[in-house]
Amino acid sequence: MALTGKNIRQLRSLAHHLNPTIIIGKGDVNDGTVEQANAALEAHELIKCSVLDTSSLDVREAANELAERCGAEVVQVIGRKFSIYRETSRDDVEKIKLD
Template identity: 30%
Template sequence: MNLSTKQKQYLKGLAHHLKPVVLMGANGLTEAVLAEIDLALNHHELIKVKIASEDRETKKLIIDAIVRETKAEQVQTIGKVLVLYRVSEERKIELPRK
């Protein structure tokens, strides 16, 4: 699923007030962290993940791995916070048309 610019803007607005639901620790991206992100996406559809990495390249690799493994869409990255969206079976968020 590819999000249009209009849809990303809509999701950014919804995510603005959210707090990160998954905080990645010093251990980096583990199976447990991926499982927690997957669970949070199933429950909320739109989440924030805080990534504990100072290095830009490492952070980019971690974000790419999260997106690939969870099959979610990257909505936005601001600093160490990643906003992810993935449609759940219950469809909690209605996106505007493309």
């Protein structure tokens, strides 16, 4: 699902207030990180991630790799943080209504 400019602006404003739930360190984007991100995306749809200095990936590379492995879209990359979005398949979670 490709996000429109309007969708991205809406998601960026929602992501601004989030704390990082996934932290990528020297292990880079491994299976455990992908598993955690998938669980967080199913529960929240929009998550913020942080990349530590010890990671061999730069922030954009980490964001793209994690989003690709999770089937998500990169919403924003700022400094050492990025946010990704994927619509949840769960019915018990309040979904983000995109304009």
